Amino acid sequence: MSKKKRITLRDVARQAGVSPTAVSFAYNAPHQLSQSTRERILETADELGYQPHPVARTLATGRTNTIGLVMPTGLGWVLHDPLFSLILGEIGAVCDEEKMRMLIVPAVGDVSPGMLATIAADGFVLFSIHRNHPLGKVVERTNRPLVMINGDENLRAPMFNVDDFKGAYIACQHLLEKGHRRIAVGTIAPRDDGVIIPTYERRMLGYEAAVRDAGLPPATLRPVFIRGLLSMGAESFAKIWALNPRPTAALCVSDVRALAVLNGARKAGVAVPSDLAVVGFDNLPDSAVSTPPLTTLKQDLPGRIQLALRTLFALIAEETSDDDPPPPHITPLELEVREST
Template sequence: MSTPARRRPTVKDVAARAGVAPMTVSYAFNHPARVAEATRNRVLEAAAQLGYRPDSTARALRSGRTRQLGVVVGEHLSYLFDDPQAAQFLAGISDVCVGEDTGLVLIPTRGDASDVDRVLAAAVDGYVLWTTVADDPVLAAVAGSGRPAAIQGGPAHPGVACIGPDDRAAAAAVAAATPLAEATPVVIGFPLDRRRTSGILRGRDLPADLTDPQAVPFPVTGARLAGYRDAVTQAGHDWDDVRVAVVERNQRARGEDAAAALFETLDGSGPVVVLAMSDELALGARLAVSRVPREVVLTGWDASHEAATAGVWSVAASLREQGRACARAALSGETTGQAVPWTVVGPGRG
């Protein structure tokens, strides 16, 4: 014979045990400042004896607050844990959530029609979004949801706080820090379009306006390409002839394969500057350098310890701090964008 399920204790049970009114129990948990300390302690002791816990769902319905922050991930969910800089971004969000006594909900997207419903159905008070594309329907849906939101890296959208560095200026600066005028420049870049098409292009194959979201939907990709183009042109090179390897994912193996393919397209044996859009891609490219009989200088992004040890020039713009800034904006309702400070670090610097 099955054992009857134990009845869950209620507010009335706690009130009877503590000798107070049910409203006093509610105040003791939800508005403790309204209850004398001795009375609240008596209520908490009675609740502990009965095994009572407030119903979080009911509390959220009463207050209109879930005390949960949603993180919308445009990549595969495991990317947040596999990629060291994405993990730093998530850690920054967590730092703020812990301080604000707020939970964190990861919301994956798949690039299909179900994304909007999945994101809007999440029981959260606000959103933090990882960089996406300008025409992402999730971005527009979040902006119109009435819940505050912040996005790392863009694209900028009315009602959503955009947090990130000046990617174009930083890309130009890290490229200019290398012996660019005396070397052949090549680029290893992030995807240009939603299809994440990979391959090797030349500068002439890219849109003239790299910051036009209709031409390059990923704003980080477009801005960094524009910055590299600025520096390459300033150094006296013809951007039209510069080879650009576009990779599908920000992974070290992709960087190695892209660098190897780029090196095969180059003539002569002169020095090369590899302008990579992340430290992971630069460190991958470094694995291919040992097979190339020429001098190679590498640049990356995020200034990781491993990249610094490997002699990679990089852009330092803390993703952990960007995560904190996004979380603070989303929890406070701030919609003003924030430019994140950045510096160039590398051999002899930082």
């Protein structure tokens, strides 16, 4: 069976009665042609079944129509974290609307300042990068368009965060107003490399400020390192319940940790909230249907992601400049009080 001949740019030019350069302009620089000429070329290309080569088109336009989503850890965390799944979905929806592709770039292997230069993307979204993370230097030195989500506000880049400090403050204040004075804080363990995730750092500072402003001792809060996996519920709850004196409430730096604690408490026969009140952070969909429904902090996630992506696309199109990035855009949080408190 003979192989079908590949239609080339020159075939389209010959059939449309124009030069090969005009065909290239029809795809890569339409402003160089009249509307009627461009329409004739595109109609001819469609009739012949011509498809411009993606690599050649990238070389001609300098664009890949692709953004890179750079993560602070490997893919294992990315694929297990429910909040990231929501963020990924929101980013994907905006990319679909703008006909952009997305690459997930885990921070494994080479995370030197030259890392982003090896990735074929027009710009980058950096997720949860701290100034002490190796990628912090990438942010400071790269000349590629980028925005940051849940980033370190000390880094110089367009930043789109939630008000972690204020949200944590009002969550802790909620428990203090209910009379709780022995509060466990379900948080993450320090990383071996000393890197601190900025989101959780700000939340811990918010909890501590609420206790301080209430005139209570720092020992009111008892940090406990628990895993962000629902399957670790029994272990997470056991660590909190083993504290001496036993806590009457638990603040968790994420909903997934709070949901794990709820699951462990239910299996242990501990009543929530009469024996242990629990507060989460993020308002995952499961938090509204857990047993009992989880008190947590909610945000306008779609609005925040859309604003971050629109900013990135404007930088890529050179409609705006990141030479002097604006102050961080901080999305407010609202306490959603449910039966767990």
